[in-house]
Amino acid sequence: MIRTHKQEKKQFEKLFKKGNIDSFEDRFKVLEAFLQTEKHLTSAELTQILNDSGHNLDNEFVRDTLKLMCNFGFALKNRFDNGMVRYEHLHLGQHHDHMICIKCKKIVEFEEDAIENLQVNIASKHGFHLLQHKMELYGICSECLKERERLMPLSMAKQGERLVIREIMGGSGARMRLLSMGIRPEDEIEVVTNFSKGQVVIAVQSSRYVIGQGLAQKIIVEHV
């Protein structure tokens, strides 16, 4: 966190000085206070925080600074439901990219220097000054994947495995046939024989069935 702030401070200084911004020290105090909280703040709230820590800055100055920060891309202005304008800070420079699991919505943070450098290079090639970026990779997290890997077609099962049928896919004719013969989702089955790419023999309770390879691919099972 401290390292991050040092980076941001450096950038802040560079940008503000370039833009001939006045009262740099005071504005920097606003920045510091703003960066120290991870909350969404209104300008009034931030002023209060600054006053509490002994910096006597008025609300207007704080708001202006926040607006400046928004212009430079350090902060983001948000209008929430109750109409209050709140600011949140955007991390610049050192930051985390995110991987978001579409199944469980879990967010995984990661840092990759190669990607960061590549972005800077691409930006500079276009004469573009990079302030910030947002990288979100959508996918399935390892845990969800594990969950999914447990599901497999019956044709992949090995002899002697005990499985539960999770789903039967395919046309309604084939499914009805299986259902009426007593092979149904949630049934516990045991694989008696499974030749490679041949028919599969399964035991469901006291009955045994031969299932063709094609159909076995459509029966989705999971280990007990």
Next chain:
Amino acid sequence: MSEKKTLTIALAGNPNSGKTTIFNNITGTRQKVGNWPGVTVEKKEGLINKFGYELKIVDLPGTYSLTPFSIEEIVARNFVLEESPDVIIDIIDSSNLERSLYLATQLREIDSKVLFALNMADLASSHGTKIDAEKLSNLLDVPVVFTVGNKNEGMDILLKEAIKLAESSPDKSENRNVKYSRDIENAITKIQGLIERKAKDRINYKTRWTAIKLLEDDKIVKERFVEKAGAAGEEILEETGVLRKYLLNAFDEDPEIVMTDDRYGFIAGIIKEVQTITVKQRVDVSRNIDLVLTNRFIGFPIFIFFIWAMFQLTFTLGAYPMDWIESGVSLISSYAGSIVPESLFKDLLINGIIGGVGSVIVFLPNILILFFCIALLEDTGYMARAAFIMDKIMHLIGLHGKSFIPMLMGFGCNVPAIMATRTLESEKDRILTILITPFMSCSAKLPVYIVLAGTFFAAKAGNVIFSLYLLGIILSIISGRLFRSTLLKGIDAPFVMELPPYRVPMLRSLMIHMWDRSKMFLKRMGGVILVGSVIVWSLSAFPRNVDYSADYSAEMDRANESFNIKIAAADEKGKELLKNERIVAIAEIEKAMNAVKTEKSYMGRIGKGVSPVFEPLGIDWRGSVSLLTGFFAKEIVVSTLGVLYSTEGPGDKDALKNALRSSGMTPLSALSMMVFVLLYLPCLATIAMIRKETASFKWTAFSIIYSTSVAWIASFCVFQGGKLLGFS
């Protein structure tokens, strides 16, 4: 006694529920095996008199549901719907209550009078599953009777209950039926209402049932519905389509699947009430046997061993009774010869009828044993495993292992084999199997091999015959592949088959099975083979007045005279010797005369007429004519050879062998002839069965032409190829 009331009782149930055993128990030997109209599914009926009624028991094919997937299920459903039996006895397999009830709930929906036979409950309870029959009876409003099929227990009570139910007033209660999800019930009610308003008088099924089936998109019911209800039917179908689409969106699932789930839900509720399971884990013997017999490594060798053993048993064990029958036939023949005065009739009786039928009936033991073995494989439950084991090989042809069962039966007789294709669900698979099954060398062809291979290959006869069987199998695989990739392109239909539990077979059922099939053979004896033999005899016996090129009777007189002079001059010992010589000499002349006679007979003329076709195959006119007569039945090939080579008396194998050897036939031409017999057109009975089973003249004609062309080409290759290689 004519006052007796006739009741029709249908036996329904899942495959392997013990239905056939119960049927056998009730009807015993008073069974009539026929075909269901229009299809060749075996229809078993038995008429018995009991408790003052005449009971017609109909054994329906085993079915899992009333949603038809195979011909058998369509047949079963049609019977229930169209013939409305007085009572349906639903055989419930106690060890698989859930699935049995799935069929049962559907039978209840049809609104026929249903009676449950809770079968094998003793076995189930020893496995820890107890069923409260009374509760089950109350919950579904169905009488329930305990039966033990393989111990013949409970049959009388079952019939009594069935009669009682038949005589009771029809029950109107619908509240014991499956209740579907609300949306589905609404749709059913809507369709039902439409049917009742617009087409009620034209539909003879229950409206609710019809509505359910329409909603399930049942193709057969839909077709029939439109047929009967006409324009109103189309309209209702359209409305049903809209409802189906709505339900599809509402459940995100086909309505029939949702309804199946609902039925199982309903059943789960019943099972919770009536079934108590005390022991969860138990030793499943069948499963353990399957671990061995369907094992990926040893399953196949075991299977090959069983098949080998079956043929060994058939031919080695069958040899003894074969000898007895042979001597029996010649005994009858000589007895008839001694009492019937010399006449044309005597010739017909001895050479035509006794000779012809006799030369075929000797194979009865082989056929009995073979069918016994097949029945054994079926009744123990191994047949289904054989289908599984053969699956990979059958896939070379593009067929499922299940098609192997008819082909295996083809080794016995093609007629039941082609009938057995009815269990195949895909129409294309069925036709393909029917087309290649005749290449399986049937037992009727065996006599031909035995005679020809025995004569010309002596010690190697066994190997030659085995190679012929192998050739048949290989050609069936090649043909299968060919058809699959050209005429009968088919997608790989989803395949599922239940492996029945292993059971100790009941002798009674084995006997009934064996007898059912052998009866067909015996019927052929009295029918086609008898007629064929008489025709063959007449063709060879007529015309009576042959224009002999040489004067045989004068020759005979001359021989007689010269011997008489010699005998008069000889001493005592020489007299005896000369007398014998005289007999031989005269017999020689007679034989030559007969040979000319046969050659000049109608048969000879036909043979000469067709022989150009067979000449490139190394088959002479006698062989050609035998092959032609083989159309009636393959066995007749042998008896025709017997007639044409003028052998004495029936069953005189050595004489025929000698005649064949001296006729100029070579091992190569014998082999060529055997190959032809193996492959050429199926016999009359088989052709009739193919016609029936494919319901297509086109396929029947194709089968005949294809097999005969293949036979000619194969024989040509054997004979001409053999000649090129220097064999003779």
